[in-house]
């Protein structure tokens with residue numbers, strides 16, 4: 001057999017194997033999510049290590065459950081159970097667990113800072129454009145965090161209009177602004193403040209403000 005033909009047949013065989021025996025692409029093995037390590041926050045003023053450890057454990061639960069949900073959904077799909085109530089309920093649940101995971105990563109990721117927002121910072125300019133002065137923005141962000149209920153406050157940047165919004169997120173999944181970039185994320189579930197502050201949520205919010213990592217927040221701008 002001519003060498004050129006052998007090579008062509010070989011290439012075809014490799015292609016067939018890559019595509020699976022019946023022309024279907026091989027099932028991809030999805031990557032599982034892994035909990036990030038935020039132990040660098042230990043010792044942060046205004047947050048006890050005990051409260052942080054509790055919070056890290058809760059966060060790890062969201063990572064675990066996000067992976068579990070994905071696995072269960074994949075199993076049901078493989079069993080052709082796509083139209084079952086079980087599949088529907090797990091689908092609905094997915095956003096709650098995923099957002100719980102991701103919001104905690106953003107929250108811990110924007111903590112641990114010691115410096116104020118620099119006067120020449122593009123983020124400060126953007127806050128001033130949207131809210132007039134920094135203090136007015138901060139007052140609104142804190143007031144949003146004081147709303148009755150459990151959830152999050154997210155400073156969102158709308159890439160379409162360039163505007164900033166202080167947004168209340170109910171639980172983990174209700175109220176997100178489609179297509180917007182989260183810049184500063186604050187957890188106001190009771191587990192975030194009860195261990196150190198009891199019902200004094202405002203004191204916790206102040207401690208949060210005292211520890212914002214503005215460099216991390218700025219790094220999210222325009223992404």
Ligand SMILES: [Fe+2]
Nearest residue numbers: 187189191192
């Ligand atoms: Fe939390």
